[in-house]
Amino acid sequence: MKLSKTNYLVYRDCAHNAWMKVHKPEIYHDEPLSVFEQAIIEIGNDVDVRARELFPDGVLIRRGDAAGTADLVAIHTPVLYQPVFETDRYTTACDILVWNGTQGVYDLYEVKASTSGEDRKAKDDLYAHDIAFQALVLRENGVPLGRLNLVRLNGEYVSDGALDLTRLFTREDFTDRVTPILDTVAAEMDAAHDLIQLSALPAPPCSCIYKGRSSQCTTFAYVNPHVPDYSVHDLTRIGTSPKKLKELVDAGILAITDVPDDFDLSLPQRHQVEAAKRRRPHVDLPPLEVFLNEIRYPAAFLDYETFPCALPRFPGYAPFNHVPFQFSMHVVTEPDGDPVHHEFLYVEKACPDVPFVEALKRAIPAEGTVIVWNKPFEKGINAKLAERLPAEQEFLSSVNERVVDLMDVFSGQMVVHPGFRGKTSIKWVLPALVPGLSYKGLAIQEGATASETWNAIVTGELEADEAEQARKNLLTYCGLDSLAMVEIWRALLAIVAAREIREAG
Numbered sequence: 001m002k003l004s005k006t007n008y009l010v011y012r013d014c015a016h017n018a019w020m021k022v023h024k025p026e027i028y029h030d031e032p033l034s035v036f037e038q039a040i041i042e043i044g045n046d047v048d049v050r051a052r053e054l055f056p057d058g059v060l061i062r063r064g065d066a067a068g069t070a071d072l073v074a075i076h077t078p079v080l081y082q083p084v085f086e087t088d089r090y091t092t093a094c095d096i097l098v099w100n101g102t103q104g105v106y107d108l109y110e111v112k113a114s115t116s117g118e119d120r121k122a123k124d125d126l127y128a129h130d131i132a133f134q135a136l137v138l139r140e141n142g143v144p145l146g147r148l149n150l151v152r153l154n155g156e157y158v159s160d161g162a163l164d165l166t167r168l169f170t171r172e173d174f175t176d177r178v179t180p181i182l183d184t185v186a187a188e189m190d191a192a193h194d195l196i197q198l199s200a201l202p203a204p205p206c207s208c209i210y211k212g213r214s215s216q217c218t219t220f221a222y223v224n225p226h227v228p229d230y231s232v233h234d235l236t237r238i239g240t241s242p243k244k245l246k247e248l249v250d251a252g253i254l255a256i257t258d259v260p261d262d263f264d265l266s267l268p269q270r271h272q273v274e275a276a277k278r279r280r281p282h283v284d285l286p287p288l289e290v291f292l293n294e295i296r297y298p299a300a301f302l303d304y305e306t307f308p309c310a311l312p313r314f315p316g317y318a319p320f321n322h323v324p325f326q327f328s329m330h331v332v333t334e335p336d337g338d339p340v341h342h343e344f345l346y347v348e349k350a351c352p353d354v355p356f357v358e359a360l361k362r363a364i365p366a367e368g369t370v371i372v373w374n375k376p377f378e379k380g381i382n383a384k385l386a387e388r389l390p391a392e393q394e395f396l397s398s399v400n401e402r403v404v405d406l407m408d409v410f411s412g413q414m415v416v417h418p419g420f421r422g423k424t425s426i427k428w429v430l431p432a433l434v435p436g437l438s439y440k441g442l443a444i445q446e447g448a449t450a451s452e453t454w455n456a457i458v459t460g461e462l463e464a465d466e467a468e469q470a471r472k473n474l475l476t477y478c479g480l481d482s483l484a485m486v487e488i489w490r491a492l493l494a495i496v497a498a499r500e501i502r503e504a505g
């Protein structure tokens with residue numbers, strides 16, 4: 001069985017997982033790719049195709065066509081897209097090869113749909129290993145190799161309309177990063193190749209038993225069937241206390257309800273365990289009261305939906321800027337009042353920035369608290385809108401100044417419910433606090449699907465009747481997001497009222 005570059009990169013993350021991917025694909029891909037994951041693949045494809053325009057008139061190789069590639073390489077075809085190379089043990093495809101006639105070598109270009117922003121060091125290390133794998137396979141195929149380059153999106157580039165590809169992409173020579181690691185990568189490739197030939201899962205067992213839930217992959221439950229669904233791995237921030245987690249696991253304490261009362265936990269972890277054991281919420285009343293009392297009326301519960309564009313779609317946009325296409329807002333004028341709903345959804349091909357801000361101005365009260373869930377998101381969108389629409393800066397800044405994050409109640413451990421399972425996402429909080437309201441059954445249940453649905457409408461992928469249904473689905477989904485906040489806020493008011501009555505009694 002040949003080792004592909006993708007499987008080698010999975011192996012570098014986790015040998016167990018690479019084995020599972022090859023031998024138990026039905027478990028590795030247990031859940032179909034999420035819309036978010038599919039979108040990442042599509043974004044990668046789009047960026048790859050646009051990057052080819054930097055090296056025009058190339059020959060696109062059919063998937064898996066190593067023989068065709070070899071023929072074209074032999075005659076020094078000037079530009080090859082997606083050339084395929086194989087050896088006895090390995091297989092890989094490159095993004096772009098460009099013949100350098102002066103040197104008599106092929107220069108390699110690996111295209112990545114990312115900018116050099118966050119996590120640059122980790123990404124560059126990953127990309128160097130990615131390119132090294134290709135270089136070793138090409139070398140074994142006798143391809144004379146020149147410079148090894150990385151092409152990625154320029155995060156500083158701001159579109160003024162038509163994309164300027166020479167500024168949209170950066171080209172970086174990675175040869176000096178890749179050359180020193182070639183021997184190490186060759187040894188890793190050998191080990192990874194040998195591992196995937198094994199007929200049984202390699203020992204020792206999966207090491208994520210000692211890591212927090214967020215580090216575990218989809219195969220964890222298969223490899224560790226004895227670990228309950230809600231386990232010590234779900235303890236809040238346990239990933240940063242590996243000693244504690246190891247102590248619990250080594251003592252055979254796996255269910256969160258089995259953690260001894262005298263075990264050394266942080267206060268938030270203690271609250272989580274107590275809530276799970278007692279099967280009722282832990283409430284830290286004083287800060288919750290302060291939080292709720294600071295809400296000023298009319299209170300606007302506001303939620304945005306956006307589409308992250310890797311390739312800037314409109315003037316003023318940089319790579320990966322989000323296009324704000326929808327909002328839903330429920331306005332409550334007093335604690336017992338019924339919310340008034342406002343909504344906006346833009347499904348034209350043009351840029352929604354101006355209509356979005358105009359609709360927001362019409363709907364949002366001039367004063368009072370603006371309540372969102374995960375405030376860096378909505379505030380960040382407003383800040384970017386203000387950059388693109390300087391005339392609206394004052395308005396958008398004033399909105400941001402009034403923003404309060406309802407999620408703070410849960411990340412700040414003011415209310416800890418056993419049903420949250422250590423999470424603070426609205427998708428976990430809503431069913432626990434407001435059982436009658438749910439995303440279940442909706443055609444759109446999370447933001448990535450909303451983004452892709454909008455994109456399908458505006459790019460004309462849907463027939464008219466499908467587009468109309470999709471539009472309704474978007475309105476329903478976003479409407480529930482802001483209504484969910486209203487109902488969670490009401491549930492919090494009820495919790496406070498009940499406690500006050502109990503304490504007064």
Ligand code: SF4
Nearest residue numbers: 014016206207208217
């Ligand atoms: S849970 Fe962790 S150690 Fe286990 S297979 Fe997944 S990534 Fe690897």
